[in-house]
Amino acid sequence: MKPNGSSSSSSPSLTSPIIEHKAFARIGLLGNPSDVYYGRTISLNIQNFWATVRLQPSSDLQILPHPTHDLVQFTSISHLVNRLENEGYYGGVRLLMATCKVFKTYCKEQGIHLHDGNFSLSYDTNIPRQTGLSGSSAIVCATFSCLLDFYKVRDKIAVEIRPQLILNAEKELGIVAGLQDRVAQVYGGLLYMDFNKESMDKYGHGDYTQLDTSLLPPLYLIYAENPSDSGKVHSAVRQRWLDGDEFIVSSMEEVANLALEGKTALLEKDYAKLATLMNRNFDLRRRMFGDAALGSLNIEMVEVARRVGAASKFTGSGGAVVAFCPDGPSQVELLTDACKKAGFSILPVKVVPSLLNEIDIRSQSSKNA
Ligand SMILES: Nc1ncnc2c1ncn2[C@@H]1O[C@H](COP(=O)(O)OP(=O)(O)O)[C@@H](O)[C@H]1O
Ligand SMILES: O=C(O)[C@H]1O[C@H](OP(=O)(O)O)[C@H](O)[C@@H](O)[C@@H]1O
Numbered sequence: 001m002k003p004n005g006s007s008s009s010s011s012p013s014l015t016s017p018i019i020e021h022k023a024f025a026r027i028g029l030l031g032n033p034s035d036v037y038y039g040r041t042i043s044l045n046i047q048n049f050w051a052t053v054r055l056q057p058s059s060d061l062q063i064l065p066h067p068t069h070d071l072v073q074f075t076s077i078s079h080l081v082n083r084l085e086n087e088g089y090y091g092g093v094r095l096l097m098a099t100c101k102v103f104k105t106y107c108k109e110q111g112i113h114l115h116d117g118n119f120s121l122s123y124d125t126n127i128p129r130q131t132g133l134s135g136s137s138a139i140v141c142a143t144f145s146c147l148l149d150f151y152k153v154r155d156k157i158a159v160e161i162r163p164q165l166i167l168n169a170e171k172e173l174g175i176v177a178g179l180q181d182r183v184a185q186v187y188g189g190l191l192y193m194d195f196n197k198e199s200m201d202k203y204g205h206g207d208y209t210q211l212d213t214s215l216l217p218p219l220y221l222i223y224a225e226n227p228s229d230s231g232k233v234h235s236a237v238r239q240r241w242l243d244g245d246e247f248i249v250s251s252m253e254e255v256a257n258l259a260l261e262g263k264t265a266l267l268e269k270d271y272a273k274l275a276t277l278m279n280r281n282f283d284l285r286r287r288m289f290g291d292a293a294l295g296s297l298n299i300e301m302v303e304v305a306r307r308v309g310a311a312s313k314f315t316g317s318g319g320a321v322v323a324f325c326p327d328g329p330s331q332v333e334l335l336t337d338a339c340k341k342a343g344f345s346i347l348p349v350k351v352v353p354s355l356l357n358e359i360d361i362r363s364q365s366s367k368n369a
């Protein structure tokens with residue numbers, strides 16, 4: 001008998017078409033970072049920024065460094081030090097490599113046959129680096145999509161399993177991260193996610209519900225060139241949660257409940273409630289993580305918005321903020337001026353529609369279909 005999912009497809013030739021996939025940035029609207037702790041979130045995938053990965057069939061397997069994000073040539077030693085201090089040691093190459101490893105390991109475990117063709121992988125991204133917009137998982141997610149198509153196994157890896165595999169690539173690298181980014185990037189659109197322990201333990205994924213994107217009021221994205229490492233931001237709180245710290249455990253539950261309440265608020269278009277929940281979300285994060293871990297510039301972004309009466313919170317672990325102006329256009333003008341004065345960029349959020357195609361939808365297990 002052929003192994004499960006054995007494919008009759010032969011290796012693509014070197015002249016086979018190039019495969020290219022995009023994965024978009026995401027905003028955690030409510031409930032983050034409880035996704036890292038069996039919680040719930042509402043997140044959306046946004047068209048404003050994206051990563052692109054390109055797979056070209058080749059004779060050897062090559063991972064191509066990005067000319068600026070994987071810099072190894074500098075104008076001087078000061079340039080090198082400055083670069084490392086601002087952006088750290090790593091670029092995207094390690095993400096591409098880890099994705100290949102996780103993909104191959106999973107296929108082997110599941111008996112999914114992979115042809116023996118090779119490829120060259122390269123990437124580009126305009127997602128502001130390390131600003132809590134899921135720049136890291138966008139690179140992984142786009143790579144994963146290229147691999148699904150190169151090996152023609154999109155129908156064999158259920159869509160609800162993919163976010164976990166994408167997360168495993170970052171776990172492989174020791175980056176503390178959660179599922180909300182990857183779910184938003186795999187599914188597209190606006191999603192309510194419930195990562196309850198029962199579902200996570202039993203099925204290896206949460207319950208993901210796509211919501212109508214027209215339920216959202218106009219949202220604004222505020223960000224600054226201020227890279228922060230989400231792994232570093234998360235590690236102390238994660239350790240306290242693992243140690244059963246009562247304050248962290250109960251605050252995280254409260255954060256998760258904001259997403260549950262937020263779902264009802266969105267369905268009822270109760271935007272005053274949405275504003276309250278967004279503000280509460282950031283206040284709880286600030287109490288748990290502390291100002292030093294969050295960074296003064298990041299806190300200032302939230303406060304600039306609040307000073308004009310807008311609701312605001314981090315999109316991810318820091319670097320960017322999502323804001324909502326309950327008083328409408330005049331408040332948006334005030335917000336825009338305040339951001340400009342403070343030196344922050346501000347953009348109206350453009351939501352990505354659902355990204356699932358028919359094969360993806362058919363790949364879902366019966367529990368979710
Ligand atoms: N724009 C980027 N270009 C290249 N590599 C990136 C980029 N953003 C993130 N990475 C890689 O992903 C790792 C984790 O980034 P992370 O702090 O999670 O950022 P983000 O908030 O954008 O997801 C980084 O250490 C780096 O290796
Ligand atoms: O802290 C958060 O809200 C999120 O942090 C990470 O996302 P990032 O874009 O890297 O800041 C993490 O991967 C998410 O799961 C958290 O919700």
Ligand SMILES: [Mg+2]
Nearest residue numbers: 134136137230
């Ligand atoms: Mg990340």
